[in-house]
Amino acid sequence: MLSSAGTNNGHQSPNRLLWLLAALLAVALLRLWRLPETGPPDFDSVRNWQVIQELAQGNFAHLFHHGSPGFLLLYVPVAAFTCDFLVFQTINALLGLLGLGIFAAWVAKKAELTGPETACLVLLGGTSLLLTFSGRDFTMSSVSLVVFAGLLQSHFARLQRPSAAAALRVAAWLAVGLCVNYKFLFALPILALLEIVQADGLWRQRGLWWRVLLVLAAPYVLFGALGVLVGLPWYRWLAVYIRTVVPAAANVAGRKTTLHLDLLYYLRYLAGYESPLLLVGLVLAVGLVWRDWRNGAGFRGRSLPLLPYLLVLAGCLLAGMSLLIKAPRGLLFAYLPLAALAVLGGRRVLPAWALAGVVLAAVGLNLLRIQRELYAPLPTRYPQVAAWLQQHGGTKVVSTVGTGLAPYLNESQTLTIITDERQLAGLRARGYQYVLLDGYWRVAGVHRFDSLRRQVPVAAWAAPELQRPLLFLEHSEFTGLEYAETLAAWRGAAADTLPLRLYRLN
Structure with missing residues (x-):
């Protein structure tokens, strides 16, 4: 009517x-x-x-x-x-x-x-x-x-x-x-x-x-x-x-x-x-x-x-x-x-x-x-990571795939993104001090950090914002995964209680 x-x-x-x-x-x-x-x-x-x-x-x-x-x-x-x-x-x-x-x-x-x-x-x-x-x-x-x-x-x-x-x-x-x-x-x-x-x-x-x-x-x-x-x-x-x-x-x-x-x-x-x-x-x-x-x-x-x-x-x-x-x-x-x-x-x-x-x-x-x-996932934990690095003199930092830390670093700090842990050796020689195992690698489907994950971090944080199904679905265009495969990847990531882990490089 x-x-x-x-x-x-x-x-x-x-x-x-x-x-x-x-x-x-x-x-x-x-x-x-x-x-x-x-x-x-x-x-x-x-x-x-x-x-x-x-x-x-x-x-x-x-x-x-x-x-x-x-x-x-x-x-x-x-x-x-x-x-x-x-x-x-x-x-x-x-x-x-x-x-x-x-x-x-x-x-x-x-x-x-x-x-x-x-x-x-x-x-x-x-x-x-x-x-x-x-x-x-x-x-x-x-x-x-x-x-x-x-x-x-x-x-x-x-x-x-x-x-x-x-x-x-x-x-x-x-x-x-x-x-x-x-x-x-x-x-x-x-x-x-x-x-x-x-x-x-x-x-x-x-x-x-x-x-x-x-x-x-x-x-x-x-x-x-x-x-x-x-x-x-x-x-x-x-x-x-x-x-x-x-x-x-x-x-x-x-x-x-x-x-x-x-x-x-x-x-x-x-x-x-x-x-x-x-x-x-x-x-x-x-x-x-x-x-x-x-x-x-x-x-x-x-x-x-x-x-x-x-x-x-x-x-x-x-x-x-x-x-x-x-x-x-x-x-x-x-x-x-x-x-x-x-x-x-x-x-x-x-x-x-x-x-x-x-x-x-x-x-x-x-x-x-x-x-x-x-x-519900708010607030983002990246400001806490940035504050920890500044307190501990971290000026040269590596991150695995994710760039979420970048806006929170000051002008004296440098962030470099890697897509494979084998890149760390060269960066260590160039004076990089820390590597952030950013859980964004799971979102992007870049599974090349197995050795790094087995090490003991110097600090770690929860990151609920990296464990949302919508974020994984938004990246299925990048990963090429189908709908069910993408949600399966999200469920696997949800089991990680500390997706942000910081390791000392030198």
Whole structure:
């Protein structure tokens, strides 16, 4: 039953805005709660932070790290004022909220949601476990969500009002997206499919193809020229893509390929760690779109309504990412569309009060999972390790795979990362004093520290933050393990009561 309150009128917009802002404030409290105690949740967060500091100092060797030069350069002005990791982490969290707000405001306007329905969308999407986790790290995910929301708005508008200018705006958003995250490449086939479904003849306009391709090529030309100016090969950015798709060799965890068909991985993750309402909403949307189609609401040659638009988007992301190596972040762009499908579908079959009750129950379950996965392990123990080293004169330190200690060391201390204990002999000769057997080696699946583990540490700490199943699942893209194998690795790590162990090297 569609409530009459869902109709837009002159008084609805301000009311909807208030509900939107109130819900965003609640999500902001969730994202920022105990953030100073979190520390860097993964390797990539620290590495991004380090590369940005290098760029701020004029070292452009890693400009194309992860194929995301736009993301790195975005934060260089911040690095000119501070190197505090928490500042970068907080800004990134706020950007994630901006992306959520832009997406929710767009869906609410196009679907004419009421204020409470808008709040339901924000809360359901904003309390996603993965989006909360990525909203507290320092990777390109948050910026990507901002650009992705802009891309969807511009593309949906292009479908509603076909014009060359609208198509070029879509290309511009996509070009910006490619600068901050190579995973915007995955949007290309989905947008192409939607264009085929639309079939409005826009692409028969003379010269449009070339203008769109020039817009998409512009970032590669500009950053390629910048790369040459700072001494890098002009093809360095494109080489990152090639090495991502076709690795030159197996990584340190033994993963060799990028293709891995597993149709159940993401369904099992969504069922086990995200709100069941996301999958229910997906199935409900399929049923509603099919019913509309059977009733004569064909879409070919007509403007595509919002519900089937988001359904095609979410379905293609689920299907396409199931062909590749997997981690929950592989569905980064799908979580908010899935939340929107649940709300848009739910308002067509439920009274307003029932929809609100179902969503609030789903949000409550999300909060329990966030408490278990993200809050319960706090605070991080790396500051204690850093304090111990400073008290004992540890200035040259080695860490096994993990970089979580780096933001807590002072300027006189050096941290070197190893992926094999055989590297220790050379580092000992170079004056390194301590090695931290960081339990992150288990997360990353780098099992090359057997001799070191048998030694007696000079100090040791618990590290619950390294023993969360979500963290292991997030690294299955790196390890190449399947869903069940990844959780088996997590259960093995959970038996280690002291994952942070410090050993004397000399």
